[in-house]
Amino acid sequence: MKGDGPTRILVLGGGFGGVYTALSLEKLLGREIDRGEVELGLVSRDNYIVFQPMLPEVISGSIGILDTITPIRRLCPRTNLYTRAIESIDTKRRRVTAAAGFGSQQLALPYDHLVIALGNVTSFAGQPGLPEHALPFKYLGDALVLRNHAIHVLEEADIERDAEMRRSLLTFVVAGGGFSGVEAVAELNDFVRAAARSFRNLAPEEIKVVLLHAGDLILPELPASLASFAQRLLAKRGVEIRLNARLAGATGDAALLEGGGRIPTRTLVSTVPSGPNPLVSALPCRKERGRLVTDEHLQVPDHPGLWAVGDCALIIDHQTGRPSPPTAQHAVREARCVAHNIAATLRGAARRTFAFKALGKMGALGHRSAVAEVFGVKVSGFLAWWLWRTVYLMKLPGLDRKIRVAVDWTLDLLLPPDIVQLRTERSVGIRREHFEPGEVICEEGGHGDWLYIVVDGEVDVVKRLPGRGEVALRRLGRGDCFGEIALLGDHVRTATARSATAVNVLAVDRDAFQALFSSLPPLRNFFERLIEERMMPGSPGGQAAPGDRTPAPASAV
């Protein structure tokens, strides 16, 4: 141990890797912590750990929302928990900076040992329209958002009179046929079909649930026979499985496939893309495919005191020589190993080499069935489901959680599913949207609730004129706005805006627009001038149709 002050161990990340590292360190170094010789800290975005395998069940509300998650403070009572975002990691000065809280001061956290357990992040980069329109499925918040969204589209479909709109509202698309996509689509399918029974004007056969998978067979993690079983079962329950289909992009009302396919939908869930955490990318250490390279003791080579576990680390199993897969089982074993090695380093004892053989794999398929491979034995159907529940219940951290989940599961056997739409989000104010060429962004006669600013691409403004059909009024490009008249005057849209190319826009809602533009004089002046120009008949701003001799009509959207 150092002579001056306590030894400071800092863990970054509140997933299985990070939390189990802190938990194991508390056990190994409990006495040193209590004597003040060691200080243990954990930085986590949330103050709880999500038990990921149960996330899909949040969609159907079948587990009380709070029961899937365990407060970190309860699990790790001797750890100082910092629920702040991390801004930077300085390995030279051995210091992590956390974001400012209520005050405006950042928090500097110096360390002697640092464990990086930051996992990876959802990343839709490079796929047009996905960041704007696809729903991710990684955090608890994502599951809640998806649940509310599914109920919202059912609510809207129930009162929608337009057949095409109704079909797109009742189509649900999940991209990615691995464990997390399959479990999500199974729960979503069960939920929307059961919930639809509570709606007066919805028939279950109108509902379409699609799973997109890039390969020949879903669940590539499992043996082919189990995967085929799962595939047949999902199909029997009404999930349309599209094999060798890859998501290429999205708009507000469709999923776009590679090769040009298009599925009209208002609900697109993507479980596929994950990228390295930007904080890990910024570290001056060796990485392979974005993952931090570690030695057999889980330490980062040439950086004494720097350790890494979980999905953000490349960890070679020294029995098999292969990299460890990114599962919770492995993260927990890695956490125990790294905790042992840090304690051994402090005490000058021998370190341990990491090796672990997974016990098994299992995936729930909804409706009391599952597939599993445990110690090499394949199980499917109700038995696998029962096994799934029992194993996960045993693994769920904390006794009170175990009791709550067991009670919930028992009630669910008896009670109908929940269709309450739980909204806590406030209005966003500003959002991004993506359109493919030829799509209507806003329609003449429609209600105006958004101002649009073109970020890139080109937009045509057109108007229907009696006896002359559709007339082009003007073409807009980067930095141009449209929609301001309907927004300022509370009128319906006076023209239609349609994308000429692929277009990204910024949409500003009525409240945000009025707040900003009434308090910022230069903005007010700009919009007043713009509206004056566009409202003026025959103004240079309003490009009349070719060959047109009469004054151009008012051309604002």
Added chain:
Amino acid sequence: MKGDGPTRILVLGGGFGGVYTALSLEKLLGREIDRGEVELGLVSRDNYIVFQPMLPEVISGSIGILDTITPIRRLCPRTNLYTRAIESIDTKRRRVTAAAGFGSQQLALPYDHLVIALGNVTSFAGQPGLPEHALPFKYLGDALVLRNHAIHVLEEADIERDAEMRRSLLTFVVAGGGFSGVEAVAELNDFVRAAARSFRNLAPEEIKVVLLHAGDLILPELPASLASFAQRLLAKRGVEIRLNARLAGATGDAALLEGGGRIPTRTLVSTVPSGPNPLVSALPCRKERGRLVTDEHLQVPDHPGLWAVGDCALIIDHQTGRPSPPTAQHAVREARCVAHNIAATLRGAARRTFAFKALGKMGALGHRSAVAEVFGVKVSGFLAWWLWRTVYLMKLPGLDRKIRVAVDWTLDLLLPPDIVQLRTERSVGIRREHFEPGEVICEEGGHGDWLYIVVDGEVDVVKRLPGRGEVALRRLGRGDCFGEIALLGDHVRTATARSATAVNVLAVDRDAFQALFSSLPPLRNFFERLIEERMMPGSPGGQAAPGDRTPAPASAV
């Protein structure tokens, strides 16, 4: 019945008044609805009804969040439910317009009979700082926000090093000593004190919970002896009750009292102010104190086919001659009466006159105690609490809810409280803030995450200079901005901004700022010019201190 098409009955509002009207109409007119002679519609913001008396328990998480609410579709299977916002009511053309959904088309809902059950709305109008900084407590979303906020301030207090900031984080203020304020403060007090035990660096005695009440004795709805009992009990549990204290306003870090008092806090809950629903105010009918005047049959005089129930209606009890109080008990009785009278009108039968004597009143005080007055008998303590739970369990709509809540209550006797902070909100982008004179809006050396625009009031920009103390740089007024430099350059604040008068500002966060200002050229030009001016030493924009001969320093915030 009319000859042409069905008779259309439309109910507005998803509270107890609206939902029980639809429920009663289904019972009375079930056969006519099934034969297509009557169409029944209900427009509600949410697809569930909140059982308000249980809202405070959501704070402590002691009832599963979903269990306090019942889906309206389950209660009223023969009613068409429209979960949309209402935009206008046209009593002349007998037509209600609902907001646009996923498409851009509004929904027109024609009616023959219209029941207004729109309740009232939270309204902080006229109290400076309350709309920006007080937490309302009316909807389920409010209770969830309060719960997350309480956990958030505990998380921050646990790692805060500044004693003053720490005190304000650990102070919780509830304004309003009626039923809803008392129940909220009782649950909040229990919750934060129990939760603090899970935090390493918080001592329960550091926590301060304050109840502000305008009168001499809390719970004016109850007999004085019961109210005194409740007051003593809350005080014993650590709630500081300030009598004859009225909230006058708020800032981001304090509750302001009438007479000049100031309580530093980051958590201010206001249960007091409610105003008439703007849709009701806009109706061309007689109102008294914002409530729709009704006749003894609950019909709006001179408007055949227009009816009103619940908190938005002025309903005279024709036995006592006094107006009915705004309680759920009364709303339910009024709903049954109005449903009977509408059915009677359709059938040409006799209408009923409204009269109802309340059965009793009760309020929970947390920690297994309550006060109640039932059929004139006063009860307090554990017996009243047991009565409270039993009565409310019986009243809770839906058998599955009853079972879930009963199970939850049983588990709560055994298991510790939950401290999971459940965040689903996305970043707001733009928010309003209020400052009283002499407050620091942003501080030199602090971290810059917001751009500020002055909506009204005046702001001084000052800077500390070595050997000269604080130097005034400039005074800003309506429409001026500050904070743009730290935001654009990711620097710390280069000066301090302090309110010279009471100030309202619009704060725009980094993401919203960058999205808007990088895609809107006039805005980009404006800010580039502004920054150039302010960064230039000796510029006319930077007012040097009086008597100062040297060039003024860079003066941006």
